[in-house]
Amino acid sequence: MPIHLPFFVDTLNSNLFPVVFSLPDERLFIAANRDAMIYDWKRNVETRLPQIPNGVRVTYPMAGSGLLLPLTHENNYTPEMLLCGGSSIDDTRPSYDISSQEPASAQCSRLVLTERGISEGWKTEEMPQVRTMLDMVQLPTGQIVIVNGAGSGISGYGNVRDQVGKSNSDNPVLTPVLYDPTAPAGQRFSSEGMPTSDIPRMYHSSATLTPGGDIMIAGSNPNLDRSEERYGSEYRVEWLRPWYMGLGRSRPEIISRNSIRLPFGERTCLKVKMRQSLREIQVALMDLGFVTHAVHANSRLVYLEVATGDPHELCVIGPPNGGVYPPGPGWLYVVVDGIPSQGVKVMVGDGKGPHVDHDAIENILRQTRTDKRSDE
Numbered sequence: 001m002p003i004h005l006p007f008f009v010d011t012l013n014s015n016l017f018p019v020v021f022s023l024p025d026e027r028l029f030i031a032a033n034r035d036a037m038i039y040d041w042k043r044n045v046e047t048r049l050p051q052i053p054n055g056v057r058v059t060y061p062m063a064g065s066g067l068l069l070p071l072t073h074e075n076n077y078t079p080e081m082l083l084c085g086g087s088s089i090d091d092t093r094p095s096y097d098i099s100s101q102e103p104a105s106a107q108c109s110r111l112v113l114t115e116r117g118i119s120e121g122w123k124t125e126e127m128p129q130v131r132t133m134l135d136m137v138q139l140p141t142g143q144i145v146i147v148n149g150a151g152s153g154i155s156g157y158g159n160v161r162d163q164v165g166k167s168n169s170d171n172p173v174l175t176p177v178l179y180d181p182t183a184p185a186g187q188r189f190s191s192e193g194m195p196t197s198d199i200p201r202m203y204h205s206s207a208t209l210t211p212g213g214d215i216m217i218a219g220s221n222p223n224l225d226r227s228e229e230r231y232g233s234e235y236r237v238e239w240l241r242p243w244y245m246g247l248g249r250s251r252p253e254i255i256s257r258n259s260i261r262l263p264f265g266e267r268t269c270l271k272v273k274m275r276q277s278l279r280e281i282q283v284a285l286m287d288l289g290f291v292t293h294a295v296h297a298n299s300r301l302v303y304l305e306v307a308t309g310d311p312h313e314l315c316v317i318g319p320p321n322g323g324v325y326p327p328g329p330g331w332l333y334v335v336v337d338g339i340p341s342q343g344v345k346v347m348v349g350d351g352k353g354p355h356v357d358h359d360a361i362e363n364i365l366r367q368t369r370t371d372k373r374s375d376e
Helices: 006-010 115-120 243-250 358-367
Strands: 019-022 028-032 035-040 045-048 064-068 080-085 105-112 123-131 135-138 144-147 150-157 167-172 177-179 205-209 215-219 238-240 260-262 267-273 281-287 290-292 295-297 300-309 313-317 328-336 344-348
Touching (some): 006 045, 019 064, 019 295, 028 080, 064 295, 105 115, 135 205, 205 290, 267 328
Parallel strands (some): 260 344
Antiparallel strands (some): 019 028, 028 035, 035 045, 080 105, 123 150, 135 144, 144 177, 150 167, 205 215, 267 313, 281 328, 290 295, 300 313
16 A cells, blocks of 8 residues: 655655665665655654755756665675765756756765764765766676766756757766775776767666676667657667676686575585685675666675685675565675676575465455546
């Protein structure tokens, strides 16, 4: 049944495609417009968070992007959110008063979701370029590739001034940026070695990590269908190959490939090939997510506890519970000295379907009325 959330009333007019991530304690982080909250869906309780700084709005049509930064056993799976891009355009302005040439935001904001982190508030930094409608893709290394987007305007079709055809945005941003969340502030962004595309990727563009470790980039149709206008529908696909893709056999390899299960909190051993002179081993459990309108839903990276590490066998401890990593499929990457293997599909938990509460279903059906149009 519909549940009324005052948060979505308070965040009108610009709150479509909210940024939503499941937290390790099974509550939900939700960001919309320039506000954020933690939602306890079991008790239907909203906990409001500090407002996103500097008037930046991060949801459609002022579309920014968000990610849950890597969770690790070393910091007890403490969640931290990252929100980047969007726009500080006032959402109370009518669309005919907004121009496709008004600059997007370069702001990234981070918030640690602990009592202390929330009291300290958002920490902000600046991307090298302003971006709206950007995509942020996590790598198994913990770094984030920021790609796609426009430098000005808003999402949508044909309702602002200075349109390009029917595009509400302009000034495509063509060079990706690598963001390292563990680097010192002021040293986290770099475009060194990044290729510049000649394909604008703005409204309805997308990007995703692949099991192989590269990034698939596609989409964009600021003008509908096969328009002859600038920024017409884009059917070409590009592949961005991070530096480690060219290392060939120097990359570690997971040899165990059949029916790998990661029960919660239990030990699982894998057959692996690794260089002898290794210094650091990480095992990244990832949900590659799915993306629309700059929202990378389900995207998740959990670094598992490594129980042993020798050149032939690697044992790890599964995530402690379904809050840290929800039960179901995932991709496992072994990262040796910062070099990831190709991903291998695994099943997290016992692989069984969730319990179905038939009494709850019947109760909902008894209290639900079918919506009908008034003219039917």
